[in-house]
Each structure stands twice: as C-alpha cells, then as structure tokens.
Amino acid sequence: MNVETLRLLLRRLAWSLGVVFAVTTATFFLNRAIPSDPARMVAGPQARPADVARIREQLGLDRPLSVQYAIFLSRLVHAGPSSFDARKDGAHATCGHLGPLHLDLGRSYQQRRPVVAILKERLPYTAVLALAATALSVLLGVGSGLVAALRRNSWIDALTVGAALVGISAPTFILGVTLQFVLAYQLGILPLNGAGDGLVDEARHLVLPTLTLGIFGAAFYTRMARAELVELLQQDFIRTARAKGLPPWRVVLVHALRNALVPIVTVIGLDLGGLLGGAVITEQIFSWPGVGMLAVRAMRDRDGPVIIGTVLVGAVAIVAANAVVDFAYALLDPRIRHH
Amino acid sequence: MTFGPRALSRFRRNKGALVGAGIVAAIVLFAAIGPLVARHDPNTPDFDHGRGAFGTPVGPSPRFWLGTDTIFRDVFSRLAHGGRMSLEVALAATVISMGIGTAVGVLSGYYKGTKLRVDHLIEAIALASIAAGGALLSAGAPVTSARFVAFAIWCAGAATALRLLGRAIALVRGRARDLGAADVVDLLALAAGAWLLARRGAPALADHRAPWAVVGIELLALVLRVVLARPVAARRARLPFARIDLDDALMRAVDVLLAFPFLLLLMAIAAAVDRTTESTIFLVLGLTAWTGTARVIRGKTLAVRDLEYVVASRALGQSTPRILMRHVLPNVAGLAIVLATNSVASMIVAEAALSFLGLSVPPPAPSWGRMLEEGRAYYAAAPWLLVAPAAVILLAVLGFNLLGEGLRDALDPKDS
Numbered sequence: 001m002n003v004e005t006l007r008l009l010l011r012r013l014a015w016s017l018g019v020v021f022a023v024t025t026a027t028f029f030l031n032r033a034i035p036s037d038p039a040r041m042v043a044g045p046q047a048r049p050a051d052v053a054r055i056r057e058q059l060g061l062d063r064p065l066s067v068q069y070a071i072f073l074s075r076l077v078h079a080g081p082s083s084f085d086a087r088k089d090g091a092h093a094t095c096g097h098l099g100p101l102h103l104d105l106g107r108s109y110q111q112r113r114p115v116v117a118i119l120k121e122r123l124p125y126t127a128v129l130a131l132a133a134t135a136l137s138v139l140l141g142v143g144s145g146l147v148a149a150l151r152r153n154s155w156i157d158a159l160t161v162g163a164a165l166v167g168i169s170a171p172t173f174i175l176g177v178t179l180q181f182v183l184a185y186q187l188g189i190l191p192l193n194g195a196g197d198g199l200v201d202e203a204r205h206l207v208l209p210t211l212t213l214g215i216f217g218a219a220f221y222t223r224m225a226r227a228e229l230v231e232l233l234q235q236d237f238i239r240t241a242r243a244k245g246l247p248p249w250r251v252v253l254v255h256a257l258r259n260a261l262v263p264i265v266t267v268i269g270l271d272l273g274g275l276l277g278g279a280v281i282t283e284q285i286f287s288w289p290g291v292g293m294l295a296v297r298a299m300r301d302r303d304g305p306v307i308i309g310t311v312l313v314g315a316v317a318i319v320a321a322n323a324v325v326d327f328a329y330a331l332l333d334p335r336i337r338h339h
Numbered sequence: 340m341t342f343g344p345r346a347l348s349r350f351r352r353n354k355g356a357l358v359g360a361g362i363v364a365a366i367v368l369f370a371a372i373g374p375l376v377a378r379h380d381p382n383t384p385d386f387d388h389g390r391g392a393f394g395t396p397v398g399p400s401p402r403f404w405l406g407t408d409t410i411f412r413d414v415f416s417r418l419a420h421g422g423r424m425s426l427e428v429a430l431a432a433t434v435i436s437m438g439i440g441t442a443v444g445v446l447s448g449y450y451k452g453t454k455l456r457v458d459h460l461i462e463a464i465a466l467a468s469i470a471a472g473g474a475l476l477s478a479g480a481p482v483t484s485a486r487f488v489a490f491a492i493w494c495a496g497a498a499t500a501l502r503l504l505g506r507a508i509a510l511v512r513g514r515a516r517d518l519g520a521a522d523v524v525d526l527l528a529l530a531a532g533a534w535l536l537a538r539r540g541a542p543a544l545a546d547h548r549a550p551w552a553v554v555g556i557e558l559l560a561l562v563l564r565v566v567l568a569r570p571v572a573a574r575r576a577r578l579p580f581a582r583i584d585l586d587d588a589l590m591r592a593v594d595v596l597l598a599f600p601f602l603l604l605l606m607a608i609a610a611a612v613d614r615t616t617e618s619t620i621f622l623v624l625g626l627t628a629w630t631g632t633a634r635v636i637r638g639k640t641l642a643v644r645d646l647e648y649v650v651a652s653r654a655l656g657q658s659t660p661r662i663l664m665r666h667v668l669p670n671v672a673g674l675a676i677v678l679a680t681n682s683v684a685s686m687i688v689a690e691a692a693l694s695f696l697g698l699s700v701p702p703p704a705p706s707w708g709r710m711l712e713e714g715r716a717y718y719a720a721a722p723w724l725l726v727a728p729a730a731v732i733l734l735a736v737l738g739f740n741l742l743g744e745g746l747r748d749a750l751d752p753k754d755s
Binding site: 015019020022023026165166168169170171173174177178181185280281284296299300311314315318319322 | 355591594595597598599684688691692695696697698708711715718719725729732733736737740741744
C-alpha cells in the first residue's frame with residue numbers, strides 16, 4: 001500500500017464518519033420533532049405532575065434543544081475506563097465500550113435499560129439473518145442467472161426470467177406471509193415465528209425469515225447476473241479464451257463470471273448493509289428479535305433513545321458496507337487497483 | 340434511447356410489455372370504477388348479511404363478491420377504495436421523486452466541475468426548508484413546520500454572515516471598490532435579524548408565531564440582492580467566497596440520504612406530523628425516494644454532456660437552460676420514463692409496507708397493506724382475507740414492473 005492509497009483510505013474513512021454524524025444529528029432533531037412526552041412515559045400514566053416535572057429535569061428535557069444536543073454528542077462517544085462495572089459506576093451506567101472508547105446512547109424510556117445493552121442483544125440476530133439471507137440469495141441468484149445466460153432463449157431461460165420477475169414483484173410481506181402459511185401452518189414442518197432455544201431450534205426458526213429475504217434477493221441477483229453474463233459472453237475476450245482451447249467451465253467461471261461479479265458485488269454490499277440495519281418487515285412477520293423489530297417497536301412507542309440507536313446501527317451498517325464495496329471493487333477489477 | 344414509431348412497434352411486439360400494460364390498465368380501471376360499482380360502503384359493517392352463523396365472516400358470494408372481513412365489511416369495496424388510495428399515493432409520490440431526482444441528477448451531472456458559492460448553497464437549503472415548512476403546515480403539522488422555518492432562518496443568517504466575512508476580507512485587502520449596494524442589503528438583513536433575535540430571544544425563533552417577520556426580511560434581502568447584484572456581477576467575481584463543487588455537494592447529500600434507513604426515516608416523519616393523511620404519505624415517500632433516480636440520471640447526464648453536438652452547442656454560445664431543455668432532457672427522458680414506471684411499482688410496495696406496519700393512513704380507511712396484515716391472523720378460517728389483498732398487490736407491482744421492462748426494451752434496444 002503506497003501513500004496515495006493511504007490518503008484515499010483516510011479520506012474515505014473521514015467521509016464515512018461524516019455521513020454517520022450527519023445521519024445521527026438529523027435523527028436527533030427529527031426525534032424531537034415527534035410530539036411525545038418522554039417524562040410522562042417514564043413516570044407512568046398515574047404519576048403526579050410534580051414527579052413528571054422532576055423526571056423531565058433528570059432526563060435533561062427541560063434544557064434548550066441545543067444544550068441537549070451538545071450533551072448527547074459528548075456522551076455518544078467519549079473516553080472512559082477500559083474496565084468498569086456499569087451497575088456500580090454511575091457515570092458510565094449506560095455505556096458500552098471498546099477498550100477505553102465508550103459508546104453511550106442513554107437509556108430506553110420504555111424498557112429502562114441502556115440502549116447499548118439492548119442493541120448488543122439484538123444485533124446477533126439481525127447479523128445472522130442478514131448473512132444467511134445474503135448467502136442464499138447470492139448462491140441462488142447468481143447460480144440461476146448463470147444457467148439462464150448459458151441456455152439463453154431456451155425454456156429454462158424463459159422460466160428463470162419469468163420467475164425472477166414475479167420474485168422482484170412479490171414484496172417481502174407477501175412472500176413471508178405466504179411461506180409462513182404454507183410451510184409453517186399447513187405443512188407444519190417449520191416453526192411459525194419467534195427465535196427458538198438452543199442451536200438446532202434457533203436454526204429451524206431462522207429458515208423462514210432467511211427464505212423470505214433470500215428468495216426476494218435471489219430474484220434480483222438472477223436478473224442482474226443474467227444481464228451481465230449475456231453481454232459478457234458475447235465479448236471478444238471470451239471468444240479468444242474459447243479459441244485458445246480453454247475448458248468451457250474455466251471460460252465461464254473464471255473469465256466471464258469474475259467480470260460479471262464486479263457490478264453485482266456493489267449491489268450485494270449495499271443490500272447486506274441495508275439488511276444489517278435490520279430487516280424491518282421480515283423480522284416483524286416472524287417475530288425475529290432483531291434490530292428491525294426493535295426499531296418498529298421504538299417508533300410505535302416513541303422511544304427516542306432506542307430510535308436513535310437503531311438508526312445509528314443502520315447508518316453505520318450502510319456506510320461500512322459502502323466502504324467495503326469500494327475495496328472489494330479494487331480487488332476484483334485490476335483496472336481500479338492500478339489507478 | 341429514442342421515441343417514435345420504431346419504439347412503438349418494438350413495444351407492440353413485446354408480449355411481456357403488452358401483458359404488463361394490460362394488467363396496469365386493469366388495476367387502474369379497478370381502482371377507478373371499483374368504488375362506483377361496489378354495492379357496499381367500505382367502512383360500514385353489515386351485521387345482517389355479512390355475518391356468518393357463528394359470528395364468522397362470510398366467504399365470497401353474489402352479495403359479497405370477495406366475502407366480508409372480520410367485522411363484516413365488504414372486502415371488494417375495501418379493496419377498490421384501498422386501490423384508489425394506493426394508486427393515488429404511488430403516482431403522486433412518483434411525480435415528486437422523479438421531479439426531484441431528475442432535477443438533482445441533471446444539475447449534478449451537467450455542473451460537475453463547476454464551483455458553486457457555499458453561501459448560495461446554504462441559501463438554497465434555507466429556501467427548501469421554508470418550502471418544506473409550508474408543505475408540512477398544509478399537511479397539518481404547525482409545530483414541526485415552525486422548526487423548519489426556524490432552521491431556514493439560521494441558514495439564511497449563516498449565509499449572510501459567510502458572505503459578509505468574504506467582503507470583510509476584501510475590505511482588509513484594500514479592495515473596497517468591489518463592494519456594492521448588495522452588501523448594504525446584507526448588512527441590514529443581518530442587523531435586522533440580530534435585532535429581532537436580541538429582542539425576542541433565541542427560543543422565540545423555535546416558537547411558531549415569531550419567526551415569520553425574520554423570514555420576510557431574509558426573503559426581501561434575497562430578492563434585493565439578486566436585483567442589485569446583477570449589474571456588478573463581473574466585479575463581484577473577484578471577491579473571495581467559499582466555494583464547493585455542485586456535483587460533490589449534491590452527491591454527498593445523496594450519500595447521507597441513502598445511509599438513512601429508508602423505513603425508519605419514513606416512520607419518523609410519519610410520526611412527526613400529527614395526523615397521517617394521504618398527502619403525508621406521498622410527500623414522505625416522494626421526498627425520500629429520489630436518491631436512486633438522481634444517481635442514475637446523473638450518470639446518463641454525464642455521458643450526454645460530452646456528446647459532440649452538446650459540446651458544439653455550448654461552444655456556439657447557446658444558453659445553459661436552452662442546452663438543458665433541448666439536448667440534455669430529451670436524452671434522459673426515456674430513462675426517466677422507465678425509472679418512473681418502476682418507481683410506481685416500488686411506491687405501491689412502500690405504501691403497502693407502511694400500512695402493513697400500521698403507519699399509513701389510520702383505520703378505518705381501507706388500504707391494501709393493512710388488509711393483508713388484518714387477514715394474516717385469520718388465514719385458516721377466512722383465506723380470502725389474505726388472498727385478495729395479496730393478489731392485487733402482487734398483480735399491480737408485477738404489472739408496473741412488466742410495463743417498465745417493456746418500455747426499457749422499446750426505448751433502449753441495445754439490451755434486447
């Protein structure tokens with residue numbers, strides 16, 4: 001890695017942080033635009049006005065918005081001890097930490113627990129679902145796109161193209177509800193919803209949400225892979241490779257597919273980034289306890305700190321995915337690497 | 340991309356496109372005529388006929404073509420009225436998002452490499468914010484709209500201050516003769532703003548009654564500046580101003596919007612306006628969904644900008660608006676039409692998703708997404724409650740996607 005690459009890397013990083021900062025700021029103010037009374041929410045419906053006022057003061061909600069924002073920012077990322085007991089250490093009671101770097105999103109109004117702790121619980125579920133769904137959709141999508149492109153204008157091609165078009169037209173809520181009805185209710189071979197207990201049970205619960213997201217994504221990748229490959233297979237360098245007497249699988253898998261993957265990887269990265277922020281609807285249908293479900297509940301409850309937390313997770317996921325895509329691009333496409 | 344008889348004949352020969360056009364026509368007809376032919380009110384339960392023996396909904400019958408729902412309302416009528424809402428929202432949102440997306444994309448692509456004054460940019464943001472405030476006010480959110488207006492005032496103040504800083508630097512460097520009447524206007528506007536701020540205090544700006552006076556002053560200053568600055572524009576160019584590449588600025592704004600989790604943003608705005616109506620939904624959808632369009636249109640514009648005849652007409656001294664209207668827009672129009680068709684499909688999905696999550700128009704108004712959600716719990720006992728909305732959503736989306744596909748093939752024969 002030379003100096004130029006390093007500089008680009010740093011600029012990219014700075015810009016990514018800038019985007020996350022902008023999104024966080026916008027969410028903070030957006031939240032305050034939502035008409036709600038957190039102090040009343042914390043105190044409960046039967047609390048006396050004096051208690052509500054006291055809680056409002058405790059939460060700092062009686063101070064000017066700009067001051068609240070400054071406090072929020074200074075707490076969001078700050079330095080602190082590398083090891084501490086959150087229950088005893090009042091100053092860091094709601095912190096999560098990575099070494100001496102503390103992350104503090106405050107306390108949920110509804111659950112009365114630190115937002116960081118809640119997110120930590122939810123993230124693994126969302127991550128597993130996102131990775132499983134992406135793996136399924138890429139394998140299924142690129143695979144069937146490849147088959148369709150190789151057997152162009154055959155009945156297999158027509159079938160694949162048609163299925164993919166129906167696939168991208170079926171929103172996840174229709175696909176998910178249908179799969180749930182058929183596989184879980186009618187046939188009873190998979191659990192209806194929830195997350196399950198223990199590894200095997202959890203894996204069984206993971207199947208339906210994965211299928212829902214995976215099939216939808218696969219339809220998309222099928223179309224993309226087919227379009228890319230159809231165009232690539234007509235190019236001169238493929239003809240040359242064939243003429244050189246390379247084995248057909250090598251021509252297709254190494255020469256054509258590798259080139260087709262460049263644009264596909266971009267989309268995979270962006271999709272994965274979106275999914276890591278929480279698959280809102282799919283998680284909702286199958287009561288999969290990920291970030292997406294948490295986000296919907298926080299929105300309904302107007303639970304400000306949790307809303308900011310979930311949006312932050314989503315923004316970081318998308319920005320990080322974007323950055324990773326840029327580097328994957330460089331790995332796959334030598335033209336970019338050498339510039 | 341080209342229009343004309345050849346594109347039309349390509350479209351006619353494309354079976355998928357014709358099927359898509361047929362489905363779209365059928366769905367539009369259903370939404371337009373369905374509510375008229377429906378024999379029941381969509382929101383009134385019929386306890387006499389719509390209620391089965393055990394208090395269960397009744398299935399499809401000559402009286403209730405698609406059966407009744409769990410509180411004995413006619414499913415056909417609800418589906419038709421919901422369809423009307425869904426299509427209205429999808430079309431309006433598409434118009435908004437295509438308008439913004441195309442404008443941003445064309446400007447971004449065409450002006451790539453052109454440096455823009457930062458204070459002008461901030462002023463544009465201020466104007467957009469005032470417009471957003473007005474839109475929110477009409478959507479029924481006075482408090483939130485006041486916040487937008489307050490934000491606009493801070494922006495206008497910042498722009499004026501930034502500009503005056505530039506003038507101050509010029510003054511220090513002994514170039515006082517470059518200054519003009521517009522600067523006096525700036526100074527007066529800033530002074531008036533500061534005076535109001537000092538008199539009413541900062542919190543007053545967040546109060547939705549106070550800031551309109553300041554908006555008035557800033558707007559007046561803006562107009563005066565434009566009028567007065569014209570004659571001295573040439574001299575003005577030598578003044579030091581903070582500048583930024585327009586393309587950079589717009590694409591970075593797109594980056595930020597893209598990183599906003601789409602549904603979360605929708606939910607937050609829907610929650611922010613006190614009362615969710617049809618117009619809230621399409622405004623929210625339209626104002627958030629233009630980023631993809633902007634990126635694609637920008638790419639196309641970049642390519643068009645460097646076409647020889649465009650370069651030639653620029654060299655011949657044709658005005659920029661004329662080049663944009665005569666050469667750039669016609670070239671991106673085909674792409675925009677295809678994108679718009681696909682956008683209608685995704686807007687239908689987005690609206691249905693919102694109502695599935697219970698965030699669209701409040702009950703009892705019918706909407707496809709909520710009907711699906713409500714039917715979900717009863718799919719064993721009353722499958723039509725699930726099948727009917729699922730089928731129309733699927734058909735509508737498929738129809739618009741097929742039509743978009745067909746248009747793409749017809750307008751851009753390269754791929755087919």
